[in-house]
Amino acid sequence: MLMKTHGFIITLFIIVVLAADASMSLDAFSFLKKLTAGTFSFSKSVASRFFSVNTIEINSKLPKHLKFESQFGVYSTVWTAKSKRINSLIKIADETEVNAIVIDVKDGSVYIDNHIKNLVSELHEKNIYVIARIVVFQDGSQIKNHTDWYFKTSGGDLWKDNRGWHWMDPSNLEAWEYNLIAAKQAVDAGFDELNFDYIRYPGFKKDDDVVFAPVLKNQVINEFAEYLTSELKKYDPAIMLSIDLFAYNMLRKDDLGIGQNFKELYDYFDYISPMIYPSHYASGNFGFDNPAEYPYEVVLGTIQSGKNQLREKIIFENGTSTPALVNPILEKEIKKLRPWLQDFNVGAIYDGEMIRKEKQAVYDAGLTSGWLLWNPRNIYTESALDK
16 A cells, blocks of 8 residues: 555656646656656646547557558548548559558647548458558647747747747657657557657757757657657557658668667667658769659668668677578568658659659568558559559
């Protein structure tokens, strides 16, 4: 009884501290996490400010998930998902190799409602794997009620990036909980997988007037990834989790100044989805003036670079470079790599042949978990797809 009371007092203390200072530093959070040894949880009153309090209860009715060894997916905005246009994507899945649809459920709003829940059920009846795309820290929806969650200028105004977007500070713990609750709603809606985008800092410029705590960005992002995935796996052990990364994360070994480190984030998620869009590569990458014109070479080269990083990671962690020991581990690890590919006309015309070159590069690189096609208008090149 004494131990239970002690745990309750500590938890209550944490909630009071959070209410007094929502921008608690990561170091303070790490200390409290160790102190409570698993007793940390937000109160219903805190959660009820964002969503129904039921979303933080233990998920007693776990949804049944489809399980495919490989997912071949197309992306849908929430607006397509809520209109008759979704039928065109269902038709693609009925008639081609596509077996998955990625649907936006959170960016500046949370879109999970009865329509989305019914759509998930309908897609499951057609044996289509359904992925919820969740935009994390690039979310301006709480700027009126929780300005303390956001980056500010030295004058105290809300900071915006060059696109006019507001960003939550990834070190703010209430922003962590807000995103976790939204993710749990997606689990309850029956999605087979949660795909997280914008788990990162903004790309600050040197002359940006922005104030934030002097932290190691990759440490903050890694701490959040550990928190998010561990809490979701406790909520539903069968849910699959993935993260979107810049393709440049596989070409470089730093965190790109945004807190994302390819090797460090790799262990937290079931799938890693680098956004390998050749149109987004700078002139000179892989020796090409216009990399967008060389989809096979760009996709293959990027994946090979990522595999080299994974090989180095395996060698370091196992203390050996013996191929007979390293290669089987690498073969297992690369099953988590499932890239986004370009199906839009930027930098070059991406017809069926160009997209097939991207797909072939994925296969030639030894990846077996599939790919996802991105087109912001949700119009896909069916000649690129096998029947």
